[in-house]
Amino acid sequence: MKVGDVIQFSTKALSGYTVRTLLMILAMAIGVASVILLTSLGEGARRYVTNEFRSLGTYILIVLPGRSETTGGPPPLLGETPRDLTLEDALFLTRNSVIRRVAPITVGSAAVSWKHRDREVTILGSTDALFDIRQLSMARGRFLPAGDPARGSAVCVLGYKLKNELFGNQSPLGEWVRIGDRRFRIIGVLAKKGQSLGLDMGDVAIVPVASAQALFNTSGLFRVLVQANGRDAVPKAKKTILSTIRKRHEGEDDVTVITQDALLSTFDRILLAMTLSVAGIAAISLSVAGILIMNVMLIAVSQRTTEVGLLRAIGAPGGQILRLFLAESAILSLIGAVFGIILAFLGTWGISRAFPVFPITVPVWALGAAVLVALLTGLIFGVLPARRAARLDPVQALSRR
Amino acid sequence: MIRLTGIERTFPVGDETVHALNNVNFTVRKGEYVAIMGPSGSGKSTLLNIIGLLDRPDKGVYTLEDLDITELTDDQQASVRRNKIGFVFQFFHLVPRLSAAENVELPMILAGVDPVERKPRVQAALSSLGLSDRAKHRPDQLSGGQRQRVAIARATIMQPDVILADEPTGNLDRTSGIEVIQILENLHNNGITLIMVTHDPDLGNRANRRVRLVDGRIVTDTGNS
Numbered sequence A: 001m002k003v004g005d006v007i008q009f010s011t012k013a014l015s016g017y018t019v020r021t022l023l024m025i026l027a028m029a030i031g032v033a034s035v036i037l038l039t040s041l042g043e044g045a046r047r048y049v050t051n052e053f054r055s056l057g058t059y060i061l062i063v064l065p066g067r068s069e070t071t072g073g074p075p076p077l078l079g080e081t082p083r084d085l086t087l088e089d090a091l092f093l094t095r096n097s098v099i100r101r102v103a104p105i106t107v108g109s110a111a112v113s114w115k116h117r118d119r120e121v122t123i124l125g126s127t128d129a130l131f132d133i134r135q136l137s138m139a140r141g142r143f144l145p146a147g148d149p150a151r152g153s154a155v156c157v158l159g160y161k162l163k164n165e166l167f168g169n170q171s172p173l174g175e176w177v178r179i180g181d182r183r184f185r186i187i188g189v190l191a192k193k194g195q196s197l198g199l200d201m202g203d204v205a206i207v208p209v210a211s212a213q214a215l216f217n218t219s220g221l222f223r224v225l226v227q228a229n230g231r232d233a234v235p236k237a238k239k240t241i242l243s244t245i246r247k248r249h250e251g252e253d254d255v256t257v258i259t260q261d262a263l264l265s266t267f268d269r270i271l272l273a274m275t276l277s278v279a280g281i282a283a284i285s286l287s288v289a290g291i292l293i294m295n296v297m298l299i300a301v302s303q304r305t306t307e308v309g310l311l312r313a314i315g316a317p318g319g320q321i322l323r324l325f326l327a328e329s330a331i332l333s334l335i336g337a338v339f340g341i342i343l344a345f346l347g348t349w350g351i352s353r354a355f356p357v358f359p360i361t362v363p364v365w366a367l368g369a370a371v372l373v374a375l376l377t378g379l380i381f382g383v384l385p386a387r388r389a390a391r392l393d394p395v396q397a398l399s400r401r
Numbered sequence B: 001m002i003r004l005t006g007i008e009r010t011f012p013v014g015d016e017t018v019h020a021l022n023n024v025n026f027t028v029r030k031g032e033y034v035a036i037m038g039p040s041g042s043g044k045s046t047l048l049n050i051i052g053l054l055d056r057p058d059k060g061v062y063t064l065e066d067l068d069i070t071e072l073t074d075d076q077q078a079s080v081r082r083n084k085i086g087f088v089f090q091f092f093h094l095v096p097r098l099s100a101a102e103n104v105e106l107p108m109i110l111a112g113v114d115p116v117e118r119k120p121r122v123q124a125a126l127s128s129l130g131l132s133d134r135a136k137h138r139p140d141q142l143s144g145g146q147r148q149r150v151a152i153a154r155a156t157i158m159q160p161d162v163i164l165a166d167e168p169t170g171n172l173d174r175t176s177g178i179e180v181i182q183i184l185e186n187l188h189n190n191g192i193t194l195i196m197v198t199h200d201p202d203l204g205n206r207a208n209r210r211v212r213l214v215d216g217r218i219v220t221d222t223g224n225s
Helices: A003-015 A018-054 A087-093 A129-133 A160-167 A209-216 A233-248 A260-303 A305-313 A318-354 A364-390 A394-399 B044-051 B074-084 B100-111 B115-128 B144-156 B174-189 B201-206
Strands: A060-065 A099-114 A117-126 A138-141 A155-158 A176-179 A182-190 A204-208 A223-228 A255-259 B002-013 B016-028 B033-037 B059-064 B085-088 B162-166 B193-197 B209-214 B217-221
Touching: A003 A018, A003 A318, A003 B100, A018 A260, A018 A318, A018 A364, A060 A233, A060 A260, A087 A099, A087 A209, A087 A223, A087 A233, A099 A129, A099 A160, A099 A209, A099 A233, A117 A129, A117 A160, A117 A209, A129 A223, A155 A160, A155 A176, A160 A182, A176 A204, A182 A204, A182 A209, A204 A209, A223 A233, A233 A255, A255 A260, A260 A305, A260 A318, A260 A364, A305 A318, A305 A394, A305 B074, A318 A364, A318 B074, B002 B044, B016 B044, B016 B217, B033 B044, B033 B201, B044 B162, B044 B193, B074 B085, B074 B100, B085 B144, B100 B115, B100 B144, B115 B144, B144 B162, B144 B174, B162 B174, B174 B193, B174 B201
Parallel strands: A117 A204, A155 A182, B033 B193, B033 B209, B085 B162, B162 B193
Antiparallel strands: A060 A223, A060 A255, A099 A117, A099 A176, A099 A223, A138 A182, A155 A204, A176 A182, B002 B016, B002 B059, B209 B217
């Protein structure tokens, strides 16, 4: 029997029972569509997070004091830092050619007060480099002035939310606020930017790093943000930072450098795993469709018993009957998959209309996988009915009217 | 051509086993016209099914054109059925969703005959049985006589050596029954071996040779030589 004839024969058999065939196609289509839609959602989430990371700034390395490594024995309650990461360490890094900018950061919490209002917020101590590294933008005024970072001047920049809470609609520029036990003159207000790596940039006050160190009475830094000269320079920068700090810390490897890429790829992996598990859940609906196909094919076999008997009588071997019924399941699954893909694209279109910010796209591999899985389900669940048909006794099959 | 020796076939019915065929020895030469007769339950149909390779004997040897059938695999048996044997059934057994022409075409599709060659052969077969204008009709749009003629066209399309007819007129009125018998006898006159199961003595008497079965044994055989 020729392949074309098998397809034609099976297609005719399917079109002979319209309602049943349409129901099976619908079940398969829903299964395939849910697989594609859910993977697309997962993929969209991955892209969304990746984009958020990009907005953090480009080619960034984060230097943390202390060494994170696995050692035996009970873990220390706090990261043990035998030596602080100092402002001098940070400034020393700027001398390297692969490093473009360095922003030392001190973090503390203090009350910011103006007249009778005061708010407890996060105080960031940094330099003018932070502006470019974190890609901030100003609503009013200007950012911290360039100058010797070791000398703290009494100026500050407020986050958008903090400014609103303290000043309402008034312009705060030139006003003096009290932060902790010191007074600072407001020179700028940050534009609304939203969250960035868990830190709400609307609810902070930024002061020169030396002022912050004085304020919190510390000589160590919370971390240092380093911007490399380009994407290719990132690994080199990492090496340079480690060796520079080691030299300055008497051969002691006591900082940890995290690259943005490493962070990104970690999140990437997590989200990919999430996408796959969601796709796995969706695959359950596909297997439901498969069971439906099996059921309906079993009914089809018992309804077409005499036909099977006849085919045997006019010279079809058992294997041929098996192939005919398997071809029917396969054709059903494929048609179902095609409709499922159409359904999925309609769904993603709808989602992208409803949530324009969410970057939902159908990944090509999901399409291929969905069709493949649909075909496999059809074939696997088609085997049982097809075998039953192939094993029918022709005499008994024909004795039924 | 067909040689059955010591054929037995038993069916379990409840606790007992029923001998549908009991030590049957039977030979049919090429081009014969044989009527197998007997009361219902005498094993007529079982005998025909065994000759047609739809059923396997429990004991005995069946050779068709010097080929030991009982030793063939499923695929080989299917090939013998496809190329050497044509079936005509009491209930026609046409595929209801296919047109008359498609039903006739079916054996050639299974045999893998080229589509270009199939169409003219189907048309020739249908027109020789006066069914040209019914080619596109489905079985439920045809009369009983027309259905049986489509079935005969299907049985002969692969140009078999033997036609096995199981009560071919059993479901037809008198006139279309006669029509169908005449067509089958025509085939016999053109050299095909015709073996027909019937319980109608009038039909049986038309055959050159009559075999009578009772309780799974051949009791009379007018042409046994």
